[in-house]
Amino acid sequence: MKVQFAGQTDVGLKRGHNEDSFFLMAEQNLYMVADGMGGHSAGEVASRMAVETVAQFFRDTAEDEDVTWPYKLDKSHSYEENRLATGVMLANRRIHESAATNAQQKGMGTTVIGVHFVRDGIIIGHVGDSRVYRVRNGAIDQLTEDHSLLNDYIKMKDLTPEEIENFPHKNVIVRALGMKESVQVDVLTYRPEVGDYYVLCSDGLCGMISDDEICQRVLDNGEDLEAACQSLIDGANAAGGTDNITAVVLRII
Numbered sequence: 172m173k174v175q176f177a178g179q180t181d182v183g184l185k186r187g188h189n190e191d192s193f194f195l196m197a198e199q200n201l202y203m204v205a206d207g208m209g210g211h212s213a214g215e216v217a218s219r220m221a222v223e224t225v226a227q228f229f230r231d232t233a234e235d236e237d238v239t240w241p242y243k244l245d246k247s248h249s250y251e252e253n254r255l256a257t258g259v260m261l262a263n264r265r266i267h268e269s270a271a272t273n274a275q276q277k278g279m280g281t282t283v284i285g286v287h288f289v290r291d292g293i294i295i296g297h298v299g300d301s302r303v304y305r306v307r308n309g310a311i312d313q314l315t316e317d318h319s320l321l322n323d324y325i326k327m328k329d330l331t332p333e334e335i336e337n338f339p340h341k342n343v344i345v346r347a348l349g350m351k352e353s354v355q356v357d358v359l360t361y362r363p364e365v366g367d368y369y370v371l372c373s374d375g376l377c378g379m380i381s382d383d384e385i386c387q388r389v390l391d392n393g394e395d396l397e398a399a400c401q402s403l404i405d406g407a408n409a410a411g412g413t414d415n416i417t418a419v420v421l422r423i424i
Contacts, residue, residue: 173423175424176421183416191205193205194225201225202371205222206375221262259356280347284297300319302315303369303371304386318347368389369420373414399420
């Protein structure tokens with residue numbers, strides 16, 4: 172199986188600058204999206220630091236299998252699962268340290284999702300409320316779980332659709348890179364199939380249009396993944412564009 176890919180980011184209609192980042196690393200079969208937060212340009216710094224740190228860790232470990240890792244292996248995970256989780260944890264440490272020593276970066280943080288294709292599967296590393304979706308046989312499934320206050324409330328209480336729609340703290344996330352010295356990384360594994368699409372996005376996309384619309388816009392563009400990314404961004408902007416919007420679309424062939 173091979174992976175086709177495309178990615179785009181857009182400032183949206185309400186924000187003054189773009190704090191999202193994405194990284195497409197075909198040589199390592201690694202694809203990432205990060206949604207930064209923080210005053211001034213600190214969010215942009217955090218999101219860029221996240222994807223670049225993980226990418227560099229993948230380069231280093233590909234070139235030298237004996238390179239010293241900053242964290243011990245989790246024996247419950249495979250080598251490649253550990254590799255992705257370790258890259259994310261390393262990014263967290265660097266963002267946290269940078270924020271602690273630079274007054275202009277105080278309080279900065281970022282979400283991150285990384286999708287890594289290996290010979291027999293797909294590995295997702297995830298912190299925050301950016302999402303990974305899978306479109307298969309005309310249906311869409313959210314593969315990641317939001318680390319958000321809203322999602323915590325949904326799990327604790329049986330909220331009605333109206334209560335979810337009117338929840339006053341939708342943008343509050345409970346886990347992100349940079350918030351603490353260490354971070355828990357959700358690691359998920361799936362088996363891809365030929366014809367699958369995978370959509371990686373910041374909440375500027377999934378917070379504006381429905382999952383069904385995301386699915387339809389991807390399917391409508393078929394093999395043209397650049398057009399699919401643009402269509403997703405256009406849809407989010409048409410719905411108000413209240414946040415930065417990033418979409419990465421992958422297709423298994």
